[in-house]
Amino acid sequence: MKSVLKNSFFILLILLAAFEGYWSVNLPYSKAIPAAFVVRNEFNKRAWPEFTSGKKNSNQKLAVLIGNSQSCGYEYASDSSVIYPYFLRKNLTGSKIVIENWSIRGIRTPDIEILTTKAMAKGADIVILSLNPTNFDAPENINLSFPNTDVKLLLSDWKIYRTMKSSLLAKHLTFETWLSMKVTLSSNLIRSRTPVFTSLAEGLSLNDQIFYFGNPITRNLNPDLLKTKNFRDRINHKANLNEIQATKEAEFIQRVSTFMQFCRYLKMRVELLRFKGKIVFVWQPIGMSKIPDEDARLMNAFNHIACSSKELNGFGFYNHTNALPVEVFETFAHFDAAGHKLYAEKLTLLIQDELQ
Amino acid sequence: MNFNSYLFFALLIPVIILYRVLPWSIGKVMLVTASYVFYGYAEPFYLVLLFYSSVVDFIGAIMIHDAKSVVRRKIWLWISILGNLGLLLAFKYTDFIIENINHLSGVLVFEPIEKMHWLLPAGISFYTFQTLSYTVDVYRRQSEPCRNFITFALYVAYFPQLVAGPIERASHLINQISLKHKVDPTAFMKGVERILWGLIKKCVFADRLALFITEVYADPQSMPAPVIWLAMIGFMMQLYLDFSAYTDIAIGLAALMGVQLAENFRHPLLARNPVDFWARWHITLTTWFRDYVFVSLGGLKRQQLAKSMFNIILVFTLTGFWHGANWNFILFGIYAGLGVAGYQYLKIFSPWKTTKPLFGKSGWGEAFAILSHSVYMYVGGVFFRTPDLPTAIHLYRSAITNSIALPSTYVPYALLIGFVFLVHFIREKYSHKISFQNLIQPIPSWAVSASYVLILTYASYDYQVTFIYFQF
Known part of the structure; x- marks a missing residue:
């Protein structure tokens, strides 16, 4: 024992173990802060425990909802009782159906792929993908650098990692990816890095955040903006709009291709996991009058192609793009409390129908 | 494999443990294997080149040492030099040469040549220079040839310095890796x-x-x-x-x-000053060029201003070109060479020469x-x-x-x-x-x-x- 205490290396290891085991574990990152039905931690990230919670109850039917900020209730962080997943659960009270809301603000294609795989692995009876075309990234933008969530840490599960080899993310997956996710997941010290950044970054300008904290935050930048000329304008999102507009059309074509490919891979993963449940795409309501005509045209074109795609065979598909009146929209993709209630009614019927 | 990656450190831990517990005869093989794994992780084909370089110089050095005549010694030296530089030329400079030849296609009227687009193996400039220095040292009788292939393979592929140096001399590294060292905790x-x-x-x-x-x-x-x-x-x-x-x-x-x-x-x-800079920057490369190129060209002679200046600029141009197959690296080398030559002129050759x-x-x-x-x-x-x-x-x-x-x-x-x-x-x-x-x-x-x-x-x-x- 004496010789161990004299050995610097062992003291270092003991110290690191102490950091891991005591000091870093107290960071709030590991705590889920329960809202009504959307578990979200104080860093506006979807909480980790929810995604990793154990197996489903065999007496219940599990419906996993995977959506974007609309479903996550981003604007209503302090009150989840006004967003549609809440009403959905309320409407389904008394039935055997349980809703788990796994939605993420600004969800990206890799998030959707990983979460869908996890939902299948968990044995969900129905996976509802409540999305809009902008959630499908151009292939060049699909990588492991998505900042709003810890979802990529699910890749530390060997089964998920292996299954994800049939996905749009596949080319970014190496053994090292799995290992680094495993290390990140296992180490409180490393995991606490992001919340520490987030806490410290509060009140700093984006420029300063980029300097001090680097990529964890710059990863969030829109890749379109990175193509424009002036770096600082890009950071401030004052991009050259003409340039962006010019790339939009090409990008929407890429999004369609991503969507098709996404469906193909999804079928492969359904087979790999021998998934018996249902997967349903629901195109979220969009306030078309809130976006430029050109964008609306592209959005409709995407929906038209997606609706008629043979790649959707085997999945449910519901186009609710125009399902809500324009007055409920606060932004093109976000509706108000009344809109949430209306949308919940539509989804309730849909889920009941599908699970009959 | 990047040193700043999780995988590297995950693999490093068992390597260090095995280094300490295995008998050296097996430990050495384990280190060569580990070095090959670290190097070939990104692209296994790189290993073929690394192995080729090891074999050529292992045999070359022994043949140089054992050769009975000067001519044979020279032949084997040139086999080694061409074997190494050929490797470098093929994988690093071929496309650059083709590109520049193609610039002339309009003037000399010929069909542009298709580029090879071969992969540039990581660290190829480092290990070819390291092995080259070994055979030259053996040729100059400054070093004995290594007769154990595993030790020599470890010298070429030694993972801490394989990809980006320091470019080690055989006399310094082979002696150390021939033996197992007891590492104290400090x-x-x-x-x-x-x-x-x-x-x-x-x-x-x-x-x-x-x-x-x-x-x-x-x-x-x-x-x-x-x-x-x-x-x-x-x-x-x-x-x-x-x-x-x-x-x-x-x-x-x-x-x-x-x-x-x-x-x-x-x-x-x-x-x-420029001379001071190159005595502090990438020292193992600078001294390599000094010992194996500059000295061979005749070095710096107080009586031969033009030749000395030419030698300096040539050596730095080659140093620049060593970095990459691009005119900009050549320009960087010329720029550095002009700086050093200018400084040496002021210090040694000019009417205002001074030791201060x-x-x-x-x-x-x-x-x-x-x-x-x-x-x-x-x-x-x-x-x-x-x-x-x-x-x-x-x-x-x-x-x-x-x-x-x-x-x-x-x-x-x-x-x-x-x-x-x-x-x-x-x-x-x-x-x-x-x-x-x-x-x-x-x-x-x-x-x-x-x-x-x-x-x-x-x-x-x-x-x-x-x-x-x-x-x-």
């Missing part, structure tokens, strides 16, 4: 500290500077002049931090196995020398960073003609650059007065290392950004 901890310090230089400082520099170099026209100057200074600093970080990690890794690698840097940012420092020994003179040389080096660094001459000229023009405001958003980068410079200045200037080793002696190794780990965890800019010198 030396082991020094190795750990050096690795962590290298990671801090890379992940905390160099990668943080990289974003800014990339953006400025991508579009200098839209940047104010002071920002461009800042990026010019920042690039040399980034290059130094990035490369010396690799060297630190390499030296630290070798120290975990009781091996001492050569130092590659000695505060180059505070060089007083050009700007005197006073503090002001020294400061002026450092400043003037820094400006010279930062300006030249542009050739190293830009892809071609027009881009470099474009950047110089923007640095002179653009607006002179320094937006506040760039102030943190200016402070960071100033901070790094200041640290170097203090260490260089006062190291003879205050021994930093003595100063930190009371702090236990575990405390230093633990604070490094915490700095790395919370201040790293990003993980797993490739080292710049991997491309050479």
